[in-house]
Amino acid sequence: MLQIEDAVRCLQQQMQPITKTQNLPLLTAAGWILAQEGRAMADQPPFPRSPLDGYALRGQDTEAASKEAPVCLQVVGRVYAGEVFPGQIKAGEAVRIMTGAPIPMGADTVVRQEDSDYGQEQVLIYKGSRPYENYCFQGEDYKKDSLLLQKGAKLGGCEIALAASLGMDPVAVYQKPKIAVISTGDELTKPGEKLMPGKIYDSNRYWISGRLAELGILASYSGQCKDEPEEMAECIRRLSEQTDLIITTGGVSVGEKDILHEVIRRLSARQLFWQVNVKPGAPVLAAVLDQTLLICLSGNPFAAAVNFELIVRPVIGYLSRDKSWIPKRKKVRLENDYRKPAGARRFLRGYEEDGKAWVATGNHAAGALSAMAGCNCLIEILPQQAGAVKGDTVWACLL
Ligand code: AMP
């Protein structure tokens, strides 16, 4: 049977990463992928500046200064952050200066105000400062033409601050993939509506749409469909015109109401695969319709969740150019037992902290959702393993 990694590779081969870009106000760009370089147009800081409040002066004038033998200098002006002192400092002179202000020409250091008498016209300096001691050099943060932001960088707080310090606003970002989510099943009822006999509330669409939003993409469509092949085919056909990826849940197994096989036939979509070596969630079905990828997941809530995390997320990562979509794997030490032969690559709900992991207690069935609460990883049990016991080293896929 197809391995998860091969399924992901096969899906990625059908797609190209998004190339369309748009401009966004910098303050709204967190979580987006930068579609331009961020290069310094000027040195930062753009001028030598004072790192503290004090007196800008010539270091050689105060070399011998001490508490007992202060040096007296003429205060010839003052300069605050945002201003420029117009003159040049000469021997025996000082300029009152505040943090962030440009160091006047002629001065090569700043003496802390605490080492002076805070003089206004004249100042007594009690402690010398060597040339360039308290001195922020022009370009000491970065130099003109430095590449600070690579095209393709994900914009977080730090990148946004760097872009701001480069003067970039708005910024060009890659558009996010358009993703539609459809739950199928005659038994499904929308949350908020009255539950009739034989029906259940639809939770899959909420898992997937919720996870998409949590990871940074709002589903462009989220809806529900009956187990009616024509209705479903029509819905997919319509959505495919404006969607990069359609994710469905339910109807992919071998029952009479497992309509997705029929839907794919009716759409004349090109089937890529059906069934992957993953438990739960083996009957994943994938197809391409024109430019749109169709990934149909099992209807069982935990199976759909596992499929989404392991197969859909890396595909979205590729489409969106955002590596954070690719779930991270980590070797962990198991802290409790799970004794059940797998026969397939099995994923268990778990909780991981500091390299230790616990298999969730509660119902492990593919159809059970509640044991997922509080979990932050999927623990992998290999096909040849008859479960796992405390102390075993296993892989965890972080959610
Ligand atoms: P299916 O894959 O359609 O055979 O569904 C497998 C199981 O998952 C059945 O018990 C369904 O009722 C349940 N199920 C299917 N879709 C959903 C959904 N959207 N939300 C919650 N449970 C579902």
Ligand code: MG
């Ligand atoms: Mg069904």
